[in-house]
Amino acid sequence: MKAHDTLTPFEQEQHQLKIGNKTLSQIEMLVGSTPYYAYDRAILSKTVSSLKEALPERISLHYAIKANPYPPLVNFMRPLVSGFDVASAKEMLLAIQSGMSPNEISFAGPGKTEDDIRAAIVAGITLHAESTTEIQRAVDIGKQLSIKPNIAIRINPAFELKASGMKMAGGAKPFGIDEEQIPSILAELDYQMLNFRGFHIYAGSQNLKIEAIIEMHQKTFALAERLISITPVQIDYINIGGGLGIPYFAGETRLNLAPVADNLATLIAQHSSLCDIELIMELGRYLVGEAGVYVSKVVDIKASRETTYAVCDGGLHHHLANSGNFGQVIRKNYPVAVGNKMDLQNADTETVTVVGPLCTPLDIIADKVQLPALEIGDYIAVYQSGAYGASASPQSFLSQPELSEILL
Structure with missing residues (x-):
């Protein structure tokens, strides 16, 4: 699959791929060398605005920083969304310093330390508590600081998001508190010692199945209504999670938002108990995944028996997900292109395996793909690389040169 044919919103400048208003060679001049990640502001803006237009107005959109914590990107996202979700104290500081309320x-x-909880309470952000121990720690630390902690409870629902890339709920999970334990917890909480803000119901991620997402939302709203009915105080919000996927592999297409949005509108109308409560959809990959490209350069071409290898200066240590070692059971290629030969993508091609510089057979960029005849110095562009890229990769592995990132 060649991403430029079916997936990518990036432009071409004559024969070179263009990100923002710069070609790959111009970006290399800006950052100093390959490999690098380049993120396109226009695509980020368009993705967010298109989603907002599709979803009911009642839905507030939050960005999960873990998908891409590159500071310029986070700062750019701040005015586009209504809030941030963080997964560490470092991400919390990044979110606060962006200017987000x-x-x-x-x-x-699930593993917040006492220092994490203390920092969150001082900052005034909301802890999504994932255990009764965490709730008690927050209350105790709040007493020490004379500050009421803001707490919501993350629920591990009994249902799961079917066909999701990562199942985050249903059965035994380290995430959240099982829904059947919630009634007794709510009955025992001392609401004078905390600001109880609501619930986070998150069932799974990276889903392209409309029916599965609709079913998840139906079950989420039903659970939210039950939770509200047994909560003795007024809550501020229900975070319904995310789960919306983006296409990566051959045969996958972009998610049709219309039926998902229509179902949400119906659910909002049906569940009157939620009428005065903020409804949050928290997304990471969906907002930023398609806005990023990972670029490396061919440094050698060699033949080994029946296989032609193009060896690049970047690989799994920069883009673990693309290598197939970040959740894939059977490795599949991300969409790739020869970034400086875009005018030749549909011309005569050759079968080539593109690898990185590491001395491990796991370091694969693209396995047995059809590409225009490669030369040393060509740019290999990996699309759909805006999420879980640089920060999700073992950049220190084998002490290779550092990676660059740029927002254009």
């Missing part, structure tokens, strides 16, 4: 920042994750 602490009231619109939530902190999720």
Whole structure:
């Protein structure tokens, strides 16, 4: 699959791929060398605005910083969304320093330390508590600081998001508190010692199945209504999670938002108990994944028996997900192109395996793909690389040169 044919919103400048208003060679001059990630502001803006136009007005959109914590990108996203979700104290500081209101920042994750909780309480953000121990720690630390902690409870629902890339709910999970435990917890909470803000119901991620997403939302709203009915105080919000996927592999297409949005509108109308409560959709990959390209350069071409290898200066240490070692059971290629030969993508091609510089057979950029005849110095562009790229990769592995990032 060649991404420029079916997936990518990036432009071409004659024969070179163009990101923002710069070609790949111009970007290399800006950052100093390959490999690099380049992110397109216009695509980020268009993705967010298109989603807002599709979704019911009642839905507030939050960005999960874990998908891409590159500071310029986070700062760019701040005015585009209504809030941030963070997964560490470092991400929390990044969110606060972007100018986002602490009231619109939530902190999720099952392993928050006492220092994390203390920092969150001082900052005034909301802790998405994932255990009764965490709730008690927050209350105790709040007493020490004479500050009421802002707390919401992350729920591990009994249902899961079917066909999701990562199942985050249903059955035994380290995330959240099982929904059947919630009634007794709500009955025992001392609401004088905390600001109880709501619930986070997150069932799964990276889903392209409309029916599965609709079913998840139906079950999420039903659960939210039950939770509200047994909560003795007024809550501020329900975070319904995300789950919306983007296409990566051959045969996948972009998610049709219309039926998802129509179903949400129906659910909002049906569940009157939610009429005075903010409804948050928290997304990461969906907002930023298609706005990024990972670029490396061919440094050698060699033949080994029946296979032609193009060896690049970047690989799995920069883009672990693309290598197939970040959740794939059977490795599949991300969409790739020869970034300086865009006019030749549909011309005569050859079968080539593109690899990185590391001394491991796991370092694969693209396996047995059809590309225009490669030469040393060509740019290999990997699309759909805006999420879980640089920050999700072992950049220190084998002490290779550092990676660059740029927002254009």
